[in-house]
Amino acid sequence: MGSSSSNMDHIPDAQHLMQETGFSAAHLVRLYERFDFLDKDDRGELRLDDFEAVSELAMNPIGDRIIRAFFSPGRETVDFPSFVRILAHFRPTDTNRTRNGRNGAQPEPANSRTNKLKFAFQLYDQDRDGKISREELLQVLRAMLEMQVTEEQLQSIAERAIQEADLDLDDTISFDEFKKSLEKVDIEHKMSIRFLE
Amino acid sequence: MAALWTLPLLLSARLLGCLALTPPDELPQPHNLPPSLGFNISHGGPSVDLPMALRVFSVDYHHVQAPFEIVLWIMLASLAKLGFHWSGRVPAVVPESCVLIMVGLLVGGVIYGVRHSAPPTLSADAFFLFLLPPIVLDAGYFLPGRLFFENLGTILWYAVLGTLWNVLGIGLSLYGVCLLAQSSLGDVSLLHCLLFGSLIAAVDPVAVLSVFQEMHVNEQLHILVFGESLLNDAVTVVLYKLFESFLRLPSVSGLDVLLGGCRVVVVGLGGLCVGLFFGLVAALTSRFTSKAQVIAPLFVFLYSYLSYLTSEMLHLSGIMAIVTCAVTMKQYVEANVSEHSNTSIQYFLKMWSSVSETLIFIFLGVSTIQDVHMWSWPFVCSTLLLCLIWRATGVLLLTAVVNKLRRNAVTFRDQFIIAYGGLRGAICFSLVFLIDDFPKKRLFITTTIVVILFTVFVQGMTIKPLVELLDVKRKKRALPTVSEEIHSRLIDHLLAGIEDVVGYWGQHYWKDKFEQFNKKYLRRFLIREDHQARSSILRVYQELERREQRGDEEAPPLVDPRSHSRLLLPEEMDSIRRILSRNLQNFNNKQTPAYSRHTLHQDATTDRTRKPLHRHQSLGERRTHWPQMEDGEFSESHRVRAGLSRSHTVCSISPRPVLQDSSATAQTGPADPRPAGDDQVSPQHQVPAGRTPKKQLSFVLENEKQQ
Numbered sequence: 083m084g085s086s087s088s089n090m091d092h093i094p095d096a097q098h099l100m101q102e103t104g105f106s107a108a109h110l111v112r113l114y115e116r117f118d119f120l121d122k123d124d125r126g127e128l129r130l131d132d133f134e135a136v137s138e139l140a141m142n143p144i145g146d147r148i149i150r151a152f153f154s155p156g157r158e159t160v161d162f163p164s165f166v167r168i169l170a171h172f173r174p175t176d177t178n179r180t181r182n183g184r185n186g187a188q189p190e191p192a193n194s195r196t197n198k199l200k201f202a203f204q205l206y207d208q209d210r211d212g213k214i215s216r217e218e219l220l221q222v223l224r225a226m227l228e229m230q231v232t233e234e235q236l237q238s239i240a241e242r243a244i245q246e247a248d249l250d251l252d253d254t255i256s257f258d259e260f261k262k263s264l265e266k267v268d269i270e271h272k273m274s275i276r277f278l279e
Numbered sequence: 280m281a282a283l284w285t286l287p288l289l290l291s292a293r294l295l296g297c298l299a300l301t302p303p304d305e306l307p308q309p310h311n312l313p314p315s316l317g318f319n320i321s322h323g324g325p326s327v328d329l330p331m332a333l334r335v336f337s338v339d340y341h342h343v344q345a346p347f348e349i350v351l352w353i354m355l356a357s358l359a360k361l362g363f364h365w366s367g368r369v370p371a372v373v374p375e376s377c378v379l380i381m382v383g384l385l386v387g388g389v390i391y392g393v394r395h396s397a398p399p400t401l402s403a404d405a406f407f408l409f410l411l412p413p414i415v416l417d418a419g420y421f422l423p424g425r426l427f428f429e430n431l432g433t434i435l436w437y438a439v440l441g442t443l444w445n446v447l448g449i450g451l452s453l454y455g456v457c458l459l460a461q462s463s464l465g466d467v468s469l470l471h472c473l474l475f476g477s478l479i480a481a482v483d484p485v486a487v488l489s490v491f492q493e494m495h496v497n498e499q500l501h502i503l504v505f506g507e508s509l510l511n512d513a514v515t516v517v518l519y520k521l522f523e524s525f526l527r528l529p530s531v532s533g534l535d536v537l538l539g540g541c542r543v544v545v546v547g548l549g550g551l552c553v554g555l556f557f558g559l560v561a562a563l564t565s566r567f568t569s570k571a572q573v574i575a576p577l578f579v580f581l582y583s584y585l586s587y588l589t590s591e592m593l594h595l596s597g598i599m600a601i602v603t604c605a606v607t608m609k610q611y612v613e614a615n616v617s618e619h620s621n622t623s624i625q626y627f628l629k630m631w632s633s634v635s636e637t638l639i640f641i642f643l644g645v646s647t648i649q650d651v652h653m654w655s656w657p658f659v660c661s662t663l664l665l666c667l668i669w670r671a672t673g674v675l676l677l678t679a680v681v682n683k684l685r686r687n688a689v690t691f692r693d694q695f696i697i698a699y700g701g702l703r704g705a706i707c708f709s710l711v712f713l714i715d716d717f718p719k720k721r722l723f724i725t726t727t728i729v730v731i732l733f734t735v736f737v738q739g740m741t742i743k744p745l746v747e748l749l750d751v752k753r754k755k756r757a758l759p760t761v762s763e764e765i766h767s768r769l770i771d772h773l774l775a776g777i778e779d780v781v782g783y784w785g786q787h788y789w790k791d792k793f794e795q796f797n798k799k800y801l802r803r804f805l806i807r808e809d810h811q812a813r814s815s816i817l818r819v820y821q822e823l824e825r826r827e828q829r830g831d832e833e834a835p836p837l838v839d840p841r842s843h844s845r846l847l848l849p850e851e852m853d854s855i856r857r858i859l860s861r862n863l864q865n866f867n868n869k870q871t872p873a874y875s876r877h878t879l880h881q882d883a884t885t886d887r888t889r890k891p892l893h894r895h896q897s898l899g900e901r902r903t904h905w906p907q908m909e910d911g912e913f914s915e916s917h918r919v920r921a922g923l924s925r926s927h928t929v930c931s932i933s934p935r936p937v938l939q940d941s942s943a944t945a946q947t948g949p950a951d952p953r954p955a956g957d958d959q960v961s962p963q964h965q966v967p968a969g970r971t972p973k974k975q976l977s978f979v980l981e982n983e984k985q986q
Contacts, residue, residue, distance in 0.1 A: 113781070116780075116781060116782050119782070120780075136779050136780060138775075138776075138779040139776055139779045139780065142775060142776045142779070144769065144772050144773065144776065145776055148773060148776040148777065148780070152780075169777070169780075169781065172774070172777055201773075202766065202769060202770055202773060205769060206769075222765075226765075226768060226772065239765070243761045243765055246760045246761060246762045247762045260766070263760065263762040263763065264762075264766055266763065267763055267766070267767060269770075272770055272774070273773070273774065275777065275778060275781065
């Protein structure tokens with residue numbers, strides 16, 4: 083369970099990954115072990131059924147969307163670097179970094195507020211058109227509320243949500259509108275797993 | 280302000296009544312002599328020569344003295360409370376506990392002045408056996424369960440380690456002070472100091488509750504302080520008894536200290552087990568109360584009180600027992616008993632705890648007027664200072680450690696409030712009276728009273744301005760928008776899912792395990808068959824109906840430049856918001872109002888009034904995803920929706936095909952709800968804002984009729 087350097091040899095491109103995602107060596111090893119554990123057939127990459135084997139995920143209302151988020155569009159497997167890149171979104175935000183100015187040369191890190199929000203946005207926006215339509219919102223609501231409310235209530239709720247957020251009145255929520263509607267919420271804290279700290 | 284003058288009038292009336300009757304009656308009344316034959320009727324007072332007279336009118340106070348006095352005290356307490364709330368601006372500035380103590384001081388002073396002897400004091404037995412249990416029971420019954428268990432680690436950390444830190448710190452430093460002031464305090468030994476430390480260090484739930492509820496801080500902070508004050512009872516009681524028994528022993532060895540440590544664990548866990556046992560028995564009993572609904576509330580009180588008494592008998596922690604009992608039995612009792620019984624339980628609990636609390640504070644005031652005071656400047660002042668210092672440092676240190684392990688850090692402002700809100704109260708007071716007599720006991724009593732008065736008055740009165748000054752993150756008055764709620768919940772689910780992928784055992788693991796167990800065994804056993812399927816769906820509907828009927832108004836103004844067909848009424852907005860905050864699984868929900876003594880607020884965990892909804896046929900098993908502590912229905916393996924109406928479903932989980940449009944197919948088995956949904960979209964748009972509140976009621980029921 084330790085982070086011996088010999089383990090690091092198994093990890094392809096470890097240095098590059100660490101730099102890109104900001105994970106430390108210890109984290110990377112831990113994640114690799116988890117990846118290995120999930121990869122039941124030792125294929126070196128994860129498939130759909132590997133994710134579905136995580137039983138708690140099956141009971142998560144948006145479990146399927148989360149799983150889908152790991153798979154890049156068009157691909158059917160997840161390799162370790164992709165796995166790590168997705169999880170990098172959930173690193174706690176470095177407060178040391180200057181958030182005001184973005185160094186032009188450096189791309190924004192995966193765990194910046196914007197990127198976290200983008201990840202959440204994509205959970206809604208399944209067709210990747212950059213907007214959350216009413217139907218997409220309804221689908222998510224339906225998943226989360228399950229059968230606890232009637233269809234009409236769902237409609238009202240979705241209605242209201244779009245009303246509040248939709249500033250350009252096109253009946254969909256764009257990413258900017260999404261970001262704006264969450265400006266009061268402490269995303270950095272909420273969307274971070276301390277364990278990965 | 281005119282109302283403020285009625286208070287003294289009331290008080291003086293009471294006092295006169297009190298005083299007039301407390302002096303013993305010298306005139307023996309022969310009224311209980313049987314009238315003999317040949318009676319002479321006499322007019323007026325007792326006459327000398329008439330063993331055969333028939334008393335027309337007589338007063339016999341002795342007969343009713345005890346209950347009469349008790350009732351008068353309670354009456355005084357309640358009238359003082361009434362007067363307090365009617366007295367204009369006073370409640371805004373002075374917390375109720377302060378006013379009550381002042382009233383007590385006044386009454387005590389008057390009684391002392393008239394009788395020239397000490398007024399009745401609060402006996403430790405009366406306090407521990409009669410006055411404390413209702414308050415703690417009330418607190419336990421309305422404890423916000425989820426919040427409490429989520430923060431349990433932190434609370435235990437503060438309660439156990441914090442109390443230990445305070446006790447040892449205060450005890451040892453006081454001993455140092457005594458050594459320094461050898462002349463006056465030389466005969467106070469180390470053990471005495473430690474004993475004193477143990478009773479003065481503990482934060483008191485009664486005092487904390489009464490001050491915090493008038494101050495709306497965020498719920499996490501509230502539960503931390505309150506939970507700590509409840510749980511530190513175990514540690515306090517054990518340490519107190521430990522030091523007391525050490526005092527009686529000729530010598531103290533290391534083994535004794537070790538045993539003392541074990542005792543803490545035994546006392547705490549023992550109280551817990553006793554409470555669990557009685558809670559489960561109470562739940563089981565409530566299952567059978569359908570034929571005699573009127574006495575169902577009685578069982579709640581009896582079993583709780585019994586658990587308290589039993590653990591006191593076994594020298595375990597009574598407070599922990601009664602809190603555990605209440606927390607355990609609550610969900611089952613609420614499911615089993617009728618709606619009226621539930622309401623009765625809640626109201627009685629509130630009433631009794633209010634009365635108890637008021638009495639406690641009044642007696643604190645009265646008991647301050649004593650003959651037994653002994654004053655010593657160094658001792659008293661240093662105690663006050665040390666209490667503050669040790670508490671502050673303790674909180675700072677402990678929080679620094681615990682913040683590393685928490686998802687929501689306890690901010691510096693919160694820490695200040697925790698430290699400053701450590702009020703002492705009647706528990707210390709009673710404990711100090713129970714000490715075996717020794718030369719400096721009176722000094723201890725005086726010091727305890729001073730500390731209590733200081734914390735309640737000074738800290739109690741200044742904490743509100745300080746909170747405002749420090750701008751502690753208050754309970755959000757402005758309700759979040761619907762978007763915020765939805766997205767926040769989505770993020771919560773997302774994080775839980777990611778934690779599962781990463782294999783991180785968050786708080787959810789144990790909660791899920793418990794819910795599984797709860798669903799499989801406990802609920803089946805302890806809840807009446809016909810009540811078992813009561814799901815939160817019904818509660819939502821009934822909640823909506825009730826809100827309609829009450830007509831709450833909280834809605835923010837709708838900024839809607841678009842067509843009128845999109846407008847939603849405030850009532851509907853309200854119910855939407857409530858649906859969301861209730862039904863969406865929320866992990867860090869800070870929206871539930873904190874526990875409040877004075878109001879039965881309508882929050883999710885306490886509101887279980889149910890009316891039978893006609894037309895509700897087969898309520899199958901409903902599965903929730905992340906089961907809440909309250910509605911624990913944990914799914915085992917499969918979810919299938921016999922998707923007629925959204926409300927009648929039998930569901931189980933099937934492994935969902937991910938890469939297709941899963942949400943559509945997995946959720947809507949037969950295609951019914953989708954077209955139904957579509958059908959409903961258009962009528963909704965056509966029905967403009969002219970929908971009356973009643974309409975919402977009807978659309979709720981209508982939906983059931985539909986399928």
